[in-house]
Ligand code: KG4
């Protein structure tokens with residue numbers, strides 16, 4: 001049995017969790033800063049790191065307590081997000097993890113945040129099947145506030161990037177359009193709520209890069225954002241009231257369906273092209289109900305098992321960092337990082353040197 005304390009502070013959630021054997025959550029604490037940042041309409045980096053400093057120790061203590069762990073020394077390793085993310089935010093988590101690793105003598109495992117999102121699918125949660133231990137190749141769609149990537153995963157820790165966004169990430173597009181429509185922060189959940197009563201067919205929006213060709217597996221969302229900006233200007237020029245709830249709902253619904261269409265289309269194309277045996281979606285935007293249902297019907301039709309984390313594990317959390325750390329620890333015969341570990345704000349997805357490779 002391997003129990004890992006995981007710490008995640010890459011953006012605006014201060015999170016700590018205890019994960020057993022990569023799959024079983026003993027505790028999962030997320031102290032969100034959403035309220036703090038909402039008055040700025042986005043994440044304010046200095047405010048985020050200062051808040052992490054205040055919240056990190058209580059989050060770790062709570063994670064230990066809820067898991068019934070009397071002391072860190074009773075665990076097997078400390079895992080922490082090294083990047084990508086905001087430098088000042090990452091530093092708080094990395095320093096806390098280094099301090100604990102030094103004091104306890106436990107190994108320190110640095111984890112890539114995106115890899116954490118991927119491994120959120122391996123965590124067991126009530127009411128849904130977790131990803132099988134090993135069923136590759138898998139096509140993974142990572143859709144978060146900072147990233148939109150299509151990955152071909154051929155084994156644990158073996159990633160090939162098939163495509164990524166050329167400009168805005170999907171979550172960023174949700175956030176920017178929500179700001180344009182004055183719906184508040186974070187934009188994704190606000191857009192989903194507003195879209196609920198909307199007619200997604202009312203406005204025909206572009207489906208960027210849907211054609212085959214060199215950008216077959218890449219994404220672009222800034223054109224869609226501009227289309228929304230132009231559309232709202234045209235509507236205002238025609239004297240439409242941009243505060244009208246039905247108009248806002250139709251705008252949000254039309255935008256949401258355009259994003260979901262493109263994401264699922266490219267993911268399904270990649271799954272068919274690379275012979276995926278399973279597919280999964282992860283990252284904050286995977287909480288989106290329309291994206292989830294659109295993907296479910298598409299992959300049901302293709303008879304491909306689709307995995308999406310439960311809502312609590314879609315957005316940033318430390319449980320996913322503990323899951324990713326466990327699989328690397330297991331498959332690289334316990335490779336750990338040194339205490340000189342530093343943050344890497346633009347850290348690319350790693351490729352583990354798996355034993356026997
Ligand atoms: O993974 P995450 O928590 O943080 C990053 O690593 O970026 O993702 C946050 C992003 C935000 O852009 C947020 O608006 C989006 O995920 N998001 C959603 C939904 N919930 C969160 N986007 C669409 N629909 C949602 N329900």
Ligand code: ZN
Pocket residue numbers: 113117144145283284315316
């Ligand atoms: Zn994230």
